[in-house]
Amino acid sequence: MEAFFEENRDSYIKQVAAFKPSSSQDASAGSESGGDTSIGARIRPLLPKELEDHEVSGVCARSEEGYADVHELRRKVNGQPALNSSSFRLDKVYGPGQTSEDVYHDLVAPLVPWAWSGGISTLFAYGQTGSGKTHSVSELEKLAAAELMNGKLEGDRDIYICAFELVGKEAFDLLNDRRKIVVMEDAFGESQLVGAIEEKPATAEELLSHIKRSMSFRKTAATVKNDSSSRSHAVCRIRIVNKDVADAPDGLFFLVDLAGSEADRDVKEHSKDRMKETRDINMSLSTLKDCIRGRAMWNMTDGVATNKRAMNVHVPFRSSVLTKVLKHVFDVKGDRYCKTAILACVKPNAADAGPSKNTLRYAELLRVPAPKTKPAPYNVNIPSTWSHKALTEWIEKNSGIPAISHALLAPSETGTQLCKLPKGEFVARCLKTSDISPEHARAFYDKLWRLHVDSRSARSAASEPAPAMLPGDATATKSDVPFQERLRPGMVVRIKPGFGGYTKYYMILSPDGAFEKEAAKREEVMAKKIYICAPVVDAVMADAYNLVMEMPKQVALDAMEAEVFMEWDSPTRYWFMTI
Template sequence: MASSATLTTTHLPQLRTILDEWNAKRPTTKGFSVPLEQFQYAPNASKDVIVAFRTRPPLPNEAADKFHAEDDAPETGPVEFCAGITVTSAEPGVFVAHVPGMKWSGPTLTHKTYEADLAFAPDTENEEVYQRTVIANDMLSLALSGGVGCILAYGQTGSGKTYTMESVEHRVARDLFERARIMGKKFIASQGGDHPAAETGDIFEFGVTFLELLGKSASDLLETTEQVDEQGNPVRTEIAVREDKIGNVRPNLISSTVRSSEELEELINKALSHRRTSATLRNATSSRSHALLTITIKNTLLPYADEGQLILVDLAGSERYEDSKEHDKQRMDEAKENNKSLMNLKECVRAKAKMAAEDGFVHIPWRSNKLTMLLKPIFDIESRQPSKAMIIAHVSPHIQDTVHSTNTLSYAAPFKTVPPKPRGPQPYDAKDPRTWDHDKTIEWLTKQFTKNAMKSRLAEWKVKEKQAKLAGKTLKPLVEPAPGELDLGVDVLKICPPGSTAKNLGMLYTPQFVERCLEARTGETLRKDEVKSVAMDIIGDLFYLILTAKTRKRNEIMRSRKTIAVEETYGVSPRAGDPETMYDTEEFLEAQIFYATDWGKIIMAAKKKCDSEGKEWSLDVYPKTIEDMMQKFRAHRDAAAKQEAEKKAREEET
């Protein structure tokens, strides 16, 4: 049985003796494969999820200040540090957690082993952590190339997450712009070298947002406010975290443009000074919220390519009940919501790791929580952007915290994955706008505006025809114009310039698309209000096509999955003879809606007739009655579908 922190402190001398005996027998610690001074840039592109463990050194007098023996325990002298974590291998990473326990014979230690890709000992400097995680895994180049890189710091309150994450953020600010200039020069050279920024390589634009998620409430850390709450924390406007019409999650945050390392450093320092902190039993300045720094990178030479993102997440500290039982109600609720969001994050990361190793569809429940919704770019299975996630799990070095450390390591260790299967470009699908190229997008937009222009032309002709009839004249039939002859009222190439596709248009908000159509207006064929109306209809149709394609592909994947042999597994259903079980549930419900009250009337009439004739209702008459009704429903449905298809064909012809 695992012991509490106070009970562990009581038996510290015996536990230290057991630990010394174990250390004397264990093999020598295995270090990193390449020393830091010989370390060269060699990206590990083989994994989607990389896991690292880190434990910090103990602070002076920390053990004596935080951990106390039982009141009735005999005096054993001052409480001194005893290691609860041992690093036995740095690469691959192996942590051994020494879990105190109690038996009838006295205190015991259980040595639990956890594996990761990397493991950082207490004496590892922040620079080495940064080099072996962010640089070694090519996170900066990934984001500059239009991919998504995410670094998350997880662990118990007081285990050093914020210390690591702030150092990573400042080093990213230090190196990002230099890396961007190097890649920019190479990119310009590959395009022929004829560009104003050929010397500097400044072809990237950087936008920065900083969001704080406290429980279920999200706020903007870059918002300036003078209001404070009872604890002295600034009061900010709550930001909505939700999906837009086509499934993107884009909170309405202040996006600041930065052009240098100094500007990004200043922005990070400003945001971090606004973050909420409170005292806990484990940390006097514990971060009570999740902080998400998102750096969005746009390539100006490829303005319609996917924007790269670098997401740095300092997660709120996880807490056990023992550490939070003396909190007030507000902080108890905060701890509850934090732990809930961390569990949701665990399910998403595990599903992403599983998807890398399996074929077919793997459900990633990123909608379960606001935290995972904000991290949708790395969890969206339909995204073709390359993505990589780095999890740095932090544990306390003290043996009194080992029980919580095992929870942290058990949380993170399963994220260690095998290399993912390659995912090529999404194949062309005429029904999926996300796969269209520029020419196909122009063709579709032209068709939409042509359809609107023809409707307007037909309406004008009908008015003239009516006037001609009143005057006793006959108007010439309306002739379909030759290609290019019809004035659409807009320049379609301005709406979708070269390089842009339907996928890019789908990323626009409705007002942005309308504004683009207004700017593309030509002449006076369409009034401004008409352009607005048409633009809203067209972008609505595009959103519908994208959503339909997403749903269709997801359903196709789900239908293609193997199904279990129900009867072999669970036995024959007691309703096996029920005719309702012979039909698809959705189709059966549609038939009942179609018949409405007649459904029950037909069945009752058949039952009455069956009783009068002395036939077997459940075996003969009832199945036949249902089958007759289903056939009539199917005939009606097929006729309606055919009629709708013919109507659509006529509309397309006109």
């Protein structure tokens, strides 16, 4: 085949230059993936050694249209050479002239602030051995580390990093001399890396040094075209702890360098063990494809159970160790949304047109085009049906007293977009409204999410007329009666700083002196405006409280700052703040 190509090199170059895409491709150029998943491909330039060997480029990028074209030279029955062209539609296509900075700002940059605010971001890099995948990942890691550590992102965070590789069904810690670790699920269904260590870098240089050190332990093997082809999936997990918002979930940023795929000429030299290794890699990549597509389909349906397409989505994340580790990314039953970017790295050489087609075909299969469906009719019980106007009205009526500014919380978002917002970012936006406490902001977040979770059940999905206000919602008008004149048993109050010590909240049980037998004595004691109260203290569960009846305390009226609304949750046996 190489001799045939050399004989017809000039004809091949002319036919590639004369190639024109079909008009149907131009018509569909605007159709991009839906949800929070972006698929991109990067075609590297020919290397100096390849230019010296007079190799020809056979993969072309049409960046504006979002297409990558692969051209192969085929021998016809009559022996004449013919051009066989295949076009692949992706969200982003980067040609040899585009830099790593272009790829980062266009494809990867949106992932960093999302993880910083408490969300889950994932970058997958995939490609044939020798396609420049490791180089691209290294450059993108440098840019991401600089953005995370340069201090320009809003808020105070702690950064932790761990790195590990997955070989078959085994996992190894790349920051601890490649010691074996175990992937297990805890009692809450979360995937844990038992035995893995985390490092806490203080600068971008330290973060990159940890990544570089971890990659030196990664398993590699020689191929015909590459002396050190990656034979494992390498995962770098950056955990971002929010120090500004208590109990906010940690942001997670996964950088996944997938094992390199191989051409037929590499497979011919494989041993029995190497063939098994290749088979395991292919199976994990197939499972990964199903998980990415399944999660993207779920995101586009917004998780509303009445949508039959959403109800039938199956994400097989337990089928391989790779996807089990990334359960946070794929589990549709979780309450956190993930932004995902996939970068397919492609060799431009005409001699590698076959493997390049396989890489681009795999990337194209990951795309889930946004369905052309009518928006769901408005339902006050289903946040995913709220327009921006409906959302602002709901915030005004249901955000408590004082009301949270809808302009600061949701300047342009719809109901679906606000539900996808990470808890840390949601609370931070609420706190920009004056006189809003962190407890108030977290209670409002919980209120929205209770409504969102309930809307996933078939019972609440039936369309119904929108009432003026949901049952149990706070009144839109503020009471003119101060809470000091409405004190009653069972009311929870917040204590002024300096009066309650470590305890901020108390539940009123009775006025002090209410059980005095003599009327005169009772009136004298009650006139002091002192109340017997039970402390309300933090529970083990986030944003939950325990009522400590066995430790009553006297609290004067002057020490009370404001009324606080709490409700009892029977399943958890805790008190939760509400508004």
